[in-house]
Amino acid sequence: MKKLLKRGMAALLTAAVCSTSVGLIGCGGGNDELIVWWPSGKAYIGIINDAVSRFKKENPNVKIKVMHKDIDAFDAYKFALNDDKTRPDVAIVDHVYVQALAQQNQLTNLSDNGTDDIKNLFPSALYNANTYNGNAYALPMSANTVVLMVNNDILKDCGIVDGQGNAKHPTTYEELIEDCEIIKSKNKVAFAQPLNSFAVMEFTSYVSRNGGAMVSEDGKKITFNNEGVVKALHNWKEMSKYANTNTYEEDKFYSGKVAFVEMGSWSLPNVTGSSARFDCGFSEMVTIDDSQANYSGLGLYSLCVARKTRDKATAVKFASFLATDSKVQLAFNKEKNLFPVTNETLADEFYTQNDAYKVFVSQLQKTTPRPATPVWPDMEQALINMLREVVTSNSDDFTSIINSYQKSVQQASDRLYK
Numbered sequence: 001m002k003k004l005l006k007r008g009m010a011a012l013l014t015a016a017v018c019s020t021s022v023g024l025i026g027c028g029g030g031n032d033e034l035i036v037w038w039p040s041g042k043a044y045i046g047i048i049n050d051a052v053s054r055f056k057k058e059n060p061n062v063k064i065k066v067m068h069k070d071i072d073a074f075d076a077y078k079f080a081l082n083d084d085k086t087r088p089d090v091a092i093v094d095h096v097y098v099q100a101l102a103q104q105n106q107l108t109n110l111s112d113n114g115t116d117d118i119k120n121l122f123p124s125a126l127y128n129a130n131t132y133n134g135n136a137y138a139l140p141m142s143a144n145t146v147v148l149m150v151n152n153d154i155l156k157d158c159g160i161v162d163g164q165g166n167a168k169h170p171t172t173y174e175e176l177i178e179d180c181e182i183i184k185s186k187n188k189v190a191f192a193q194p195l196n197s198f199a200v201m202e203f204t205s206y207v208s209r210n211g212g213a214m215v216s217e218d219g220k221k222i223t224f225n226n227e228g229v230v231k232a233l234h235n236w237k238e239m240s241k242y243a244n245t246n247t248y249e250e251d252k253f254y255s256g257k258v259a260f261v262e263m264g265s266w267s268l269p270n271v272t273g274s275s276a277r278f279d280c281g282f283s284e285m286v287t288i289d290d291s292q293a294n295y296s297g298l299g300l301y302s303l304c305v306a307r308k309t310r311d312k313a314t315a316v317k318f319a320s321f322l323a324t325d326s327k328v329q330l331a332f333n334k335e336k337n338l339f340p341v342t343n344e345t346l347a348d349e350f351y352t353q354n355d356a357y358k359v360f361v362s363q364l365q366k367t368t369p370r371p372a373t374p375v376w377p378d379m380e381q382a383l384i385n386m387l388r389e390v391v392t393s394n395s396d397d398f399t400s401i402i403n404s405y406q407k408s409v410q411q412a413s414d415r416l417y418k
Contacts, residue, residue, distance in 0.1 A: 033063040034315055037077070037091035040068035047331045055321055062314055071301055081106045081306055089309040090319050092141055095129045095300040095369060096376050099219060102132040103374035103416070108305040111135040113316045121324055121342045129369035130302050132219070138302035139323040140341035142333050144264045145296045145363050146202060148176075148286065149271065152279040154259040155179070158186050169283040173209075173235065176260070176286050180242040183259045190242035192249040192261040193391075200383045201297035201370060202262055206232035208295035208368035209288035214379070215371040220417055222379070224386070224406040233390050233398055235288060240391040264299065265360050266337050272356060282359040284366070298367035300341075339364060378412040 038048045045068070052064050069076065071092045080086040081101075093101075101107045110116075115136055119127045122140050130138035152167035160179050162168045170176040180190035194202060207214060212228015215221065223229065243249065253261040254270040256278040262285065271280040287294040303319040305312070322328050329340035330348060339360065340346060346364065351357040373379060382405045389401050 032310065033065050034089040034310060034318065035087070036064055036066050036318070037069040037088040038066050039071055039092070043335045044068075044332070047328060047335070051322060051325065051328050054325075054327075055318060059314070059317070062318075064318070078106075081308075084308075087306050087308060089306055089311070089315040090322075091304055091306075092301050093138065093304050095138065095140075095298075095302045096380075098130050098138045098302060098304065099132045099372045100374040100376060101304065102135075102137040106307055107137040108307050108309060108312060108316065109135050110137060110139065110305065110316060110319075113312065115139060115316065115320060118320060118324060121344070123341075123343065123346070123365055123367075125298060125367045125369065126300060126341050126364075129298060129300050129372070132372065132374075138304045139319055140300055141303045141323055142301040142336060143339045143341050143364060144266065144299035145339075145360060145367050146205065146262050146264050146285070147296065147359050147363050148283045149253065149261050149263050149267075150281040150283060151253065151256060151259050152281045153256065154183060154188055154278075158182050158188070158259075167279075167281060169281060170286050171283070173286050173288040177238065180239075180260070184242055189244070189249065189252065189258045190260060191239055192253050192258045193236075193240055193243035193245075194248045194250070195384075195388065196248065197380060197384060198248075199387050200380050201299065203232065203236060203383065203387060204368055204370050205262075205285060205295050205297040206235050206288065209285070209292050210235070211289055211292045213371075214383075215373045219371075219373045220413055222373075222406050222410045222413060224402045224409075230398065230402065231288075233387075233402070234396070236387060237390050237393075237396070237398075245391050262296075265339065265357070268337060268356055282356045284359060284363050293366045295366050295368045296363050298369045299338075300369065373413065374416055375409060375412045379409050382409045 038044060048066050052066065056062055067088065072094065074093065074097055077091055077093060080088060112135065126140040126143055127136065130136050130140065150167065150169050155161065155167035160168050160182060170179050183190040207229050210228040210231040212226045212232060213223055214226065214229055215223060249258055250261060250263070252258045269275055285294045285296045303323055305315045305319050309315040324342055326345050329342060329345045330350065333340045334350065339351065346361050351361050370376070371379060386401060386405045390398055393401065
């Protein structure tokens with residue numbers, strides 16, 4: 001009797017909470033009501049409310065319930081996808097998890113539901129980052145990339161200037177090394193190199209600029225011993241000679257004590273406007289191999305539609321609307337200091353008239369996503385550890401290090417596909 005009473009009270013309490021707080025994830029929605037996970041904050045709430053209002057004018061019978069959830073809440077998202085009461089129909093997810101969710105049959109195949117018809121609205125790298133086995137399982141929503149940020153004052157102090165006395169930025173890997181040697185000889189710190197998960201995003205661009213690949217096209221075979229990957233590891237080791245190998249000195253760059261850092265637009269408030277402590281310049285990533293583009297890493301938040309969505313056609317239609325509507329795209333990404341994902345919005349004067357932003361926009365046309373593999377979490381940690389071992393190794397022969405980490409990630413992949 002006591003157990004029944006407790007259950008009854010719990011049910012009443014849950015009902016009361018759900019009726020008064022639409023933002024709680026555990027309450028779910030009606031069978032005909034699409035649930036959309038969206039970030040909280042006054043600006044973001046205004047953006048989604050306006051988007052829903054405009055979407056419903058064209059689709060008056062649609063019911064949409066917005067629940068506010070952090071974009072990076074991937075564990076909560078995986079759990080919710082398996083629960084009929086909490087499953088969101090549309091949610092924003094980091095693109096590195098799309099392939100894993102697709103392999104687990106958790107997401108709607110968007111290519112089968114018409115989104116390939118709009119793929120030309122996006123830079124190809126952004127759309128293709130969300131594909132698995134040739135099909136799209138998410139749409140781009142918010143992008144970022146990395147460019148070479150330069151302390152122009154340090155370059156001038158070290159005599160690295162052009163004919164007019166302006167700081168001369170390197171455009172090739174060889175020029176970057178030469179500049180770092182000069183800066184180091186002047187007892188200044190030349191480069192800030194990351195040691196954490198951000199290092200993986202940067203290293204991916206080193207691999208692509210060397211024409212390499214860390215995983216086979218079908219995503220099943222791990223290829224750390226690929227020639228381009230090995231070359232990238234040597235580049236990474238060489239750059240570490242000009243950096244502090246014990247800590248990432250990103251903050252020291254912002255304070256004017258480091259010459260170069262490869263960094264994203266989210267850091268612009270630290271080096272522009274009233275916060276600027278030095279003359280900061282911006283250039284695209286340097287070319288490493290003449291036969292390859294100067295690719296940078298790609299950061300991308302993407303819109304997923306659950307496979308078990310309540311109304312697949314409407315969910316796909318709304319996700320496509322959020323991904324391609326110029327008003328949504330510009331408002332959302334200006335707020336996050338990131339970049340919209342359509343060719344049209346990337347050409348907006350807000351981005352093209354700013355000296356820093358226009359470098360990022362140009363670089364976004366030459367990006368490479370992190371490896372499209374369902375075993376990404378295992379691979380990411382392996383890469384972090386492998387880069388660390390390479391930097392601290394006393395030898396330039398990385399064969400045993402590479403083989404060790406390739407084997408461990410391959411085992412994870414084999415377990416997934418058997």
